[in-house]
Amino acid sequence: MLKLNIKDEIAPLKAVVLGTAKSCGPTPAPEDAYDPKSLEHILAGTYPLEADMIREMEAFAAVFRKYGVTVFRPEVLENCNQIFSRDIAFVIENKLIIANILPDREQEVEAILHVLDKIDEKHILHPPEEVHVEGGDVMPWNDYIFIGTYSAADYAEHITARTNKKAVDWISRQFPNKNIKSFELRKSKNARENALHLDCCFQPLGKGKAILHKNGFLVEDEYEWLVEFFGPENIFEITADEMYHMFSNVFSISPDVVVSEKNFTRLNSWLRDQGFTVEEIPYAEIAKQEGLLRCSTLPLIRE
Template sequence: MKLHVTNETSRLRAVVLGTAESNGGTPDIADAYDPKSLEHIKAGTYPKEEDMKKEIEAVGKVFAKYGVEVYRPRVINDYNQIFTRDIGFVIDDKFIKANILPDREKEIDAISHVIDQIDKDKVIKLPEDAHVEGGDVMLHKDHIFIGTYYGEDYPDIITARTNLKAVEYITELFPNKKVKSFNLKKSSTEPRDNALHLDCCFQPVGKDKAIIYKGGFLIEEEYQWLVDFFGKENVFEITRDEMYDMNSNVFSISEDVVISEKNFKRLNSWLRENGITVEEVPYAEIAKQEGLLRCSTLPLIRDL
């Protein structure tokens, strides 16, 4: 398999889509990795497997409609395998294995049948002290945008998933790219104040547009850099509640087709006003785990 991904919006040809099969039920409070999951575990509203399976299969139908080749993880019994973006990502023609939370290492093994089709020289494993998850890595032509957390208390914050060591390593790995990092707001208790990954508060769409939540950035100048980069007229600013619902975590099949949650009324209207076809799917149950459409997809091949 010849990998190729240089941005978030070129025509998608092949992808790994997560699975909710044998999801493992509601976790214990002590096992919650993010504040939104914790909130729903405590409230008794954590999503049911049957509902999440329906939501993921709705995305699968959209991929089939557009002729996208879809790979699925091998199902591990009683294990959450929805968020494939966390476990790996493609930059150019290289597959980067993410260094993820130790409890989730089985997830990368479950896509070994995909990785085995890739030239071994193109599969990169980061050093142990370089932590990164795919939701923090955003490609845009000659730029790589990376969400991270600059604080010295990084090791103590479970919602901080990508460190500066990973930013440095990726910068060295891709010397022809311009790497720009962003210090993200983290909270282990309040999901409305937690940008778990960069794609929870920012994502490019279309040819030259972007969705942004200002409150997800700890440094206003870094947020402003993105607004200036895309141009204020091309930016859709989402609210704190829209960030909580994960409005920036949509997924592009091409520059003019986006898969979005059906309840994102304001965003979906803006996308359509800008000439983008919106394929609406139900995804509100999966969103209760602080992840949405980009989180549950791992693109392998996009057009040039």
């Protein structure tokens, strides 16, 4: 049995579900795009090829092996995009929460049943139907749980609005000992302004550092709260272009080791200056679907 344990984003990683790009299907039709960035690449004829995405994910798996992490992969479903395992479930402390995701992605959960079978079922939580939540919006951080949300009246009109106010309330009830801090995110049909999830504009790191993008937040005070929480001197502020390329969606294997995209030159130099070991891998093709390293992982156990 797996003894789930996730209290933050950075403790040494022991076990993870890494998505798969195998048999992810043909390029979607424009009307089937889940997010503005995928749509942009579908229309431009630059949507990523399966072979390239498999290669990128294998590079990620190799880094996990290097650090002795146990890696689970989903069963391959034919013609199904299963790259972003963070969307389908996430762990807080010793509980795995199955996300209520876009209805046509439910089979992705079935593809990780061989992992769920290793977890005591009383530690698996199924939120009620009205609770919309995806793992990219949820970050356990010691005494806090940070949650990205969108609570404006036009929520239903945005396919990019993934976590609602009911999710914030529900998670608060499941973890009464935690301080819940929610952040209103900017939702837009313009891929250069849209913060699909919280991890598209914010990422806490080891050594007290964090990556932030101010314009991803709708409420300036909420952004300022994070600046204050981490301290301005500890923050790497990314530009709109860097947010578009998913600079904040890196992944910590431990407090000292960060996996990052090899083209993130400015960020990777800063990380090294702060004393991090940076494991650079190619991930630019997967990034075209508005998801990157953190989105592809579902951490199960950290030390």
